[in-house]
Amino acid sequence: MSEKTSFNQNKNLLLGVTGGIAAYKCADLVRRLKERGFNVRVVMTPGASEFITPMTLQAVSGHPVHQDIFDQAMEAAMGHIELAKWADLLLIAPATANTIAKIVHGKADNLLTTIVLASKAPLMIAPAMNQQMWANSVTQSNIEKLSHSGVTVLGPGAGEQACGDIGAGRMLEPLDIAQQVQSIAYGDKPLTGKKVLITAGPTVEAIDPVRFISNHSSGKMGYAIAKAAKIAGAEVHLISGPVSIGEPFGVQVTRVTSAAQMFDAVKNSVEGVDIFVGCAAVADYSPVEVSCQKIKKNDEEMCLLLKRNPDILAWVANRAERPYVVGFAAESQSLKFYANKKLEKKKLDMICANDICCEGLGFNSEDNQLLLLDKSGEEKLLNVASKEVLAQQIIEQIAMKLNEA
Ligand code: C5P
Numbered sequence: 001m002s003e004k005t006s007f008n009q010n011k012n013l014l015l016g017v018t019g020g021i022a023a024y025k026c027a028d029l030v031r032r033l034k035e036r037g038f039n040v041r042v043v044m045t046p047g048a049s050e051f052i053t054p055m056t057l058q059a060v061s062g063h064p065v066h067q068d069i070f071d072q073a074m075e076a077a078m079g080h081i082e083l084a085k086w087a088d089l090l091l092i093a094p095a096t097a098n099t100i101a102k103i104v105h106g107k108a109d110n111l112l113t114t115i116v117l118a119s120k121a122p123l124m125i126a127p128a129m130n131q132q133m134w135a136n137s138v139t140q141s142n143i144e145k146l147s148h149s150g151v152t153v154l155g156p157g158a159g160e161q162a163c164g165d166i167g168a169g170r171m172l173e174p175l176d177i178a179q180q181v182q183s184i185a186y187g188d189k190p191l192t193g194k195k196v197l198i199t200a201g202p203t204v205e206a207i208d209p210v211r212f213i214s215n216h217s218s219g220k221m222g223y224a225i226a227k228a229a230k231i232a233g234a235e236v237h238l239i240s241g242p243v244s245i246g247e248p249f250g251v252q253v254t255r256v257t258s259a260a261q262m263f264d265a266v267k268n269s270v271e272g273v274d275i276f277v278g279c280a281a282v283a284d285y286s287p288v289e290v291s292c293q294k295i296k297k298n299d300e301e302m303c304l305l306l307k308r309n310p311d312i313l314a315w316v317a318n319r320a321e322r323p324y325v326v327g328f329a330a331e332s333q334s335l336k337f338y339a340n341k342k343l344e345k346k347k348l349d350m351i352c353a354n355d356i357c358c359e360g361l362g363f364n365s366e367d368n369q370l371l372l373l374d375k376s377g378e379e380k381l382l383n384v385a386s387k388e389v390l391a392q393q394i395i396e397q398i399a400m401k402l403n404e405a
Contacts, residue, residue, distance in 0.1 A: 003143045011185055013038040014087035014121070016112040017057065019047020021162040026052055030060040031092060032178035035389070038185075039084065042066070043112045045099065069111040080111055084119035089185055092116075093154075094128030094171045097139050103151075124152040124184065125261035126177050131158075131167025154180050157249065175388060176249055179231050189233030190399035193374035194274040196234040197323070198226050199266065199312060201241035203259040205286035207304065208295045214282050217242030221328070221368065222279035224391035226251045232274070232395050239265045241280055259283055259309035266312050267366040270319070275398060277326045278313035287308060314346040322403055326394070329353040339373055350374050350401065351396060372397055 013033055017026050026042075033040050042057045044065045044116060054065040069080055078086070092099060092112070099113065104121075108114040125146065133139060135157060147153055155172035172180075173232075200222020205213040219240060226238040227248040227306060236251045239262055247253045254269070256262045259282045270276065285306035317325040327348045329339040332355070339353035353371045368390055370382040382393050 010039055011088040012086050013089045013091060013181070013185075014039050014047070014083060014115065015040055015061075016090065016095075016099075017042060017044050017048040017052065018045045018090040018094060018096045018099040018112070018117070019050055020094040020096045020128045020171070021051055023048050023051035025171065025174050026093065027056050027060045029174035029177060030057060032150045032174045033091075033181065034061070036178055038089075038180045038181075041086070043083070043115060043222035045110050045112050047098075058258045064124070066111055069114055080114050081118055084115045084121075085196050087115075087119055087121040089181070090116060090119055090121050090123045091126070091177075091181055092123070093126035093177055095125035095129075097133045097136075097142075100125065100127065100139065100142050100146065104145050104190060122150070122184075124154055124181060126154040126171050127169070128171035128371065129156075129169045130168040131161060131165050132161055134169035135167070147291070155249070159246075164269045166245070172249065176227070179227060179388070179392075183231040183233075189231075190403070191395065192228060192233035194234045194402070195272060196226075196229040196236045196275045196277065197266065197269055197273045198222055198229070198236065198238045198277045199240075199262060199280035199282070200226070200238060201243040202258050202281045203262055203283045203309075205259065205283045205309075206257075206290045207287050208291040208293065210294055213283055213306075217241070217243075217284065218365075219245055220366070220387045221391065222277070224387040225277055225279060225394060227388070228391040228395040229275075229277075231392075232399060237269055237273075238301075239269070239280075259286060259312070263310045263315070264311050266296060266316065270316055270323070273323045275326070275402070276313075276323045277394075277398075278316070279328055280312070281330075281342060283309055289405065292303055299353075311346070317347040317349075324349050324405075326350045326352065326398060330356045332356050335371060336373070336379075339371065343373055343375060348375065350398065370394070374401065383395045 018024050032039050040061045041063050042061050058065045102113050108117045155267050157170040157172050158168040159170050160166050201219030202215045202217040223245050226236050230236045230250050238251050239254045254265050256265050288305040288307050313327045325348050329342045329351050331338045335353050339351050343351040351373050369384045372380045382390050
């Protein structure tokens with residue numbers, strides 16, 4: 001199944017790989033870029049091949065990898081000037097402090113730096129280095145100079161580094177780079193100026209200090225929607241139940257545990273929001289009483305009295321000043337019928353329905369298939385794809401509806 005989205009018109013992207021440990025992620029990066037319709041060719045610096053083999057990148061890109069400016073055969077096939085002209089976009093990932101410094105000074109001492117100097121294509125770099133090297137005032141001043149001259153700097157992210165340090169300097173994940181490159185390449189920011197509020201993940205309802213009621217939601221769909229909305233230019237606030245996914249780049253995240261806390265967080269944040277996406281798997285019920293002591297297992301049977309949790313999505317949709325409201329429906333039978341009922345009952349603008357009986361799709365899995373139903377009766381099937389690709393399609397659909405309104 002193709003994961004290309006409708007944004008793509010096959011631009012030529014030259015990926016420069018330099019010698020940092022994050023180079024090992026470039027095979028995945030090439031795959032993510034190709035999924036998005038880019039024609040990818042790879043240039044490696046001599047240091048890069050210490051971390052990933054040219055053969056790997058040749059296999060995933062489907063083209064010979066260019067490494068040496070003095071390689072007669074390569075130059076005869078496609079010379080450095082031809083490569084520089086071929087590229088609609090230049091992306092250097094990972095970009096080491098060394099290559100960044102060379103570009104600032106206009107050096108042309110290897111194939112990659114020569115191409116950068118010889119190309120008119122927009123340049124994007126995803127820096128990757130030790131946190132101290134990133135924090136160094138020389139690197140910071142180099143980055144500032146590049147930004148001033150129109151180079152797009154993607155990241156870096158923060159966190160644990162290969163050397164054991166913790167801090168800023170990690171290369172962004174391949175998926176984040178690919179999504180940002182795509183939105184920059186196609187100038188597609190349909191949600192610029194819009195505020196988006198999203199709920200994601202499960203909620204956890206305490207029974208006593210050690211036990212709880214919850215569900216298997218991973219939060220992946222909601223987090224992917226948050227990323228896609230951010231890339232589409234929106235200001236994004238994600239209210240998340242307990243999940244084990246990293247925070248999406250540039251998104252405000254509020255962490256909650258229970259449905260009641262998620263409801264409070266939504267109430268506190270919904271003012272002025274243009275789009276609300278209720279993606280969380282909110283527990284339908286919570287214990288009437290939460291025991292402060294661990295409940296003893298004295299009896300053969302025990303009764304737990306539960307009360308209905310507030311329906312956060314319906315509450316948002318029933319406000320006088322309401323945003324565009326999108327909900328989700330996980331159904332095990334008569335998908336369209338029950339999803340439509342939910343759309344009407346909760347007064348939603350759009351519902352994204354999925355059949356939970358399809359193996360390998362939906363809850364806690366990487367892929368999904370969705371049926372989008374609109375309050376005007378329109379429907380659109382989004383075929384099986386990764387949650388990231390589906391999230392982008394949902395955001396495209398929402399943006400289209402908002403523009404129609
Ligand atoms: O009614 P049901 O739980 O199937 O509806 C699912 C949709 O409603 C999802 O979008 C979910 O985020 C939202 N919901 C909610 N609050 C609840 C229950 C569901 O926001 N208490």
